[in-house]
Amino acid sequence: MKTKKLDGFMKGVFFVSALTSVLAIILICIFIFAGGVPFILDYGLSEFLFGQKWSPSNTPASFGILPMIMGSLAVTFGAIIVGVPIGILTSIFMAEFCPVWLHKILKPAVNLMAAIPSIVYGFFALQAIVPIMRQFVGGTGMNMLTAIILLGIMILPTIIGLSESSIRAVPRSYYTGSMALGATHERSVMRVVVPAAKSGIVSSVILGIGRAIGETMAVVLIAGNQPIMPESLTLGVRTLTTNIVLEMAYASGEHREALIATAVVLFVFILIINGTFLIIKKKGAK
């Protein structure tokens, strides 16, 4: 009798715990959309999304976030080009080619990379990448290329961790079957095991995209933050996230609403990315 009561009580505890995260996401949705959507409707969706001029302190003010949308997309795309090949090749190496003693060092190292706070990455880039960029590219050294290299590094642990476990999850019979047919170790891995882990690897890339597009504190230190269309790798860039964090402290009235509306756009981007992730994962499970 007593255990039954305890059972019921604990069931309630678990249910409430599960409910908390759902409730949090619903509340976030409501607050972000309630704060941002009226402004977008008021200012005009197309002027907001496709306006190229962001100058909130002018009278009349203009709030076009196309430079920031393009900035986010360009930086994320660049980070994928830098980070994905390195990440996937590292994960293949760690899963199939790596000696056990090296794996014992590599694995915790990659985990540590994931745990380093992003502001620390930002300081690292400010001290290491920015001076090098200033030397070779000129200007302040705070430009799109700097941001791309940094984000390329920052998405590595996400890609390596998920890809490695999905490669390890491929049934061993695939590999042994391929070896039995006379294929070499390399050929078996690259032609049989890795293609079988494709959906897991693609998922890891998509999560990497999500990380890159949402990254704020590291980017704000090193991207230059000019609200202009990204035209060149050597010019500064402002992303959606940095636009919010840069100006939120002093913003008031319409300016503040415009920043919340920027968050709405960012939120929609993340929803699309996570939706794609779910679809691909589902496809892989079939």
Add this chain to the structure above:
Amino acid sequence: MTITKLSKLTLTMGVGLTLAACGADSGSTDSSKDAGGFDASQTINVISREDGSGTRGAFTEITGVLVKDGDNETDNTYSAATIQNSTSGVMTTVAGDPTSIGYISLGSLDDSVKAVNIEGIEATAETVQDNSYAIARPFNLAHNGELSEVAQDFWSYIMSAEGQEIVVGEGYVEAVTDAPAYEATDGMSGKISVVGSTSVTPVMEVLVEGYTALNPDVTIDVTSNGSSAGMTAAMDGSADIGMASRELKDEELEVLTAEPIAIDGIAVIVNTENSIEDLTMEQVKQIFTGEVTTWDEIAK
């Protein structure tokens, strides 16, 4: 060419190391500076603050970067200017980049960067005080003429020798010289609300601390939501005292009584290696609007 490049690399590494080692490595920076010198043909890297910042608002208005045309105001800050969202961010960038220029509150100035003279006047507390240094803004307090007894007492505390000492201690220039000493009245109690500028808030909070130490029964709420919001609140009486980090507009002065509590100079800063010492207001404007893009155009 290669030697210049090499020395520049050593310099940047040196600066990086200096920052990392908190100044312990100053020797290497100095030696490479002598070898490299300052190359004036380089592009000026303009560092600005983010839109909405009080410092940017005051700076663009005083220097003429902000152009007013009837009801329209256009901030012409150079679109390629790097944006930093804090005073320390501007300082770190300028300290690390030989060709950059930025602006910060005079109270935050230190040896890591060099302040240039404006129209031949050095930026110091004295020149800000006697109005000869051009880029300065007042920190104003305002009320709508109906101060409660306790709010009046707080007001006179701020304008007293004790209050002004706190202002100077926070790195600003006092607005009232030879202020009278504050005389605490016994039994002051009640509530005061102070609303307004985010730039004035830090010094206001220290003033509140000082006042409530003397009058423990008084509670003071400080809300920081921008100069304009503060003036509006003071006008409609929802706040006892409003704070503004700018001059009051004419329509605000019709209702409000205002008094400056401090003056904050804005220093235009360059890297310590830069050989530029003087700039005119016109040159500052040209640099920050992107009309002039290299240092030798200034030196001419």
